[in-house]
Amino acid sequence: MAFSSFWFGSSKEYATLNPDSATNSADMTLSEGNLRVATTTNSRTLTATMAMATSGGFYFEIKAISYAADGGVYLGLTSQAINNNAFAVSYLGFDTYAGTYRTPSADDTNNFSGTNVTSNNDVWQVAFDATNRKFWIGKNNTWADGTTPAIDGSGNTSLSAPSGALYPFISRGGSSNETYQFNFGASDFAHTPPSGFGTLDSSTKA
Numbered sequence: 001m002a003f004s005s006f007w008f009g010s011s012k013e014y015a016t017l018n019p020d021s022a023t024n025s026a027d028m029t030l031s032e033g034n035l036r037v038a039t040t041t042n043s044r045t046l047t048a049t050m051a052m053a054t055s056g057g058f059y060f061e062i063k064a065i066s067y068a069a070d071g072g073v074y075l076g077l078t079s080q081a082i083n084n085n086a087f088a089v090s091y092l093g094f095d096t097y098a099g100t101y102r103t104p105s106a107d108d109t110n111n112f113s114g115t116n117v118t119s120n121n122d123v124w125q126v127a128f129d130a131t132n133r134k135f136w137i138g139k140n141n142t143w144a145d146g147t148t149p150a151i152d153g154s155g156n157t158s159l160s161a162p163s164g165a166l167y168p169f170i171s172r173g174g175s176s177n178e179t180y181q182f183n184f185g186a187s188d189f190a191h192t193p194p195s196g197f198g199t200l201d202s203s204t205k206a
Contacts, residue, residue, distance in 0.1 A: 058127070
């Protein structure tokens with residue numbers, strides 16, 4: 001059966017996670033309209049069904065339904081729609097275990113840094129200014145390093161986002177069983193999006 005690229009129940013089509021985006025996606029089980037993912041092993045990646053346009057502000061949330069100690073995943077943006085291992089391509093991600101930003105070549109710390117910086121029911125927030133290529137990460141409505149996402153703001157990492165249209169992704173870097181729930185805007189967000197940052201849907205996709 002072909003997957004649906006939107007969440008039923010809305011007149012607007014919203015992004016979901018794409019079950020065909022990884023060659024070993026069977027190791028990451030999807031449910032809840034392809035918005036909830038359960039991880040079982042490492043080096044597995046899922047991307048969203050839609051890429052963000054190269055201008056405008058985007059916001060989405062990821063709730064840790066079940067976090068495993070010493071586990072964690074990468075959350076962020078990647079340039080490749082279908083790839084088994086996001087670590088092999090261009091990306092800007094955030095490590096929910098170590099609390100660090102990462103690209104293929106560099107790391108950057110912030111005030112979330114440490115170990116096991118995620119707990120059950122934490123809501124990770126991602127804001128991206130596609131026009132100015134600025135990235136922010138937040139947790140439970142606290143943004144890293146005291147910054148607040150703003151169009152043409154400074155971002156909260158010095159690491160650069162890849163160029164072009166980018167897909168939200170989740171990549172499993174360890175072997176613990178965990179569950180995360182994505183929200184690209186089809187249902188109410190846990191926290192109010194920053195001013196100027198909207199949903200990823202059929203009207204805003206690349």
